[in-house]
Amino acid sequence: MQHRADTPSSPPLNDQRALTRAGLALRCLPFRRAFYDEVTDRALSSTGLCSRNDASSLCRGAPTPDRVEAHWIWLIQLGVLRREVDGQGLTERVRLTPMGRELLAQWPGEIPTPSGLDRLLHGLRRWRPRL
Template sequence: MTSLSPLLRDDRARSRAAQALRCLPFRRAFYERVASEPLSSTAFCRLPEAGQLCRGRLSSQGVEEHWLWLIRLGVLRREVDGQGLTERVRLTPMGRELLQLWPGEIPPAPLLERLHHQLRRRRPRL
């Protein structure tokens, strides 16, 4: 069995991550915010401007589930302090790179792409 070349793996990872950015409810303002400062899911839900950072309202549990997926894809990472990992997240270099794909707001994905994303999220090998 042959393994994928590193470049092909990187392209596939970027493609999956870009799809997630279009399918998840977070707006560009959210990603720009976590690019400059760490944010926890509970703090996110308490923000008065949470509606401007996200399409629709999410519970802190829902936010955390989406963040775990974005961490797995390499878009977000956990913030580290003197005692280890925290509940706060920050944008990764790949996340910054992906934001450059869209000059303005991240366009929402069409229905078929959102379905594909959900399948991919439930069954990552798809």
């Protein structure tokens, strides 16, 4: 089998599934585009997010550190966020990954609102991934 390096290839099927699942999560979780723009440039902790005066511009609803952490853990598992590292190891702060930047690039403005079916699919994939 001959491989041509100059032939563009599509992403592997698993990568496309990961992007689709992560894109659905971005649309269903309460974080606004401004939050993702913020963690592109600098790390942010859940307590830092919740204590900000402008938290409502970064997140829909009333964020609590525990709820924010639960959402972040999911986004870390999906590959959208990563924990910040310092000299002591992992911190409580997060930053956007290259995959997260790739997903956000598909939406020039605010992240689109999910449909009811999208929310249902996201919930099933998050809480019952084997179904």
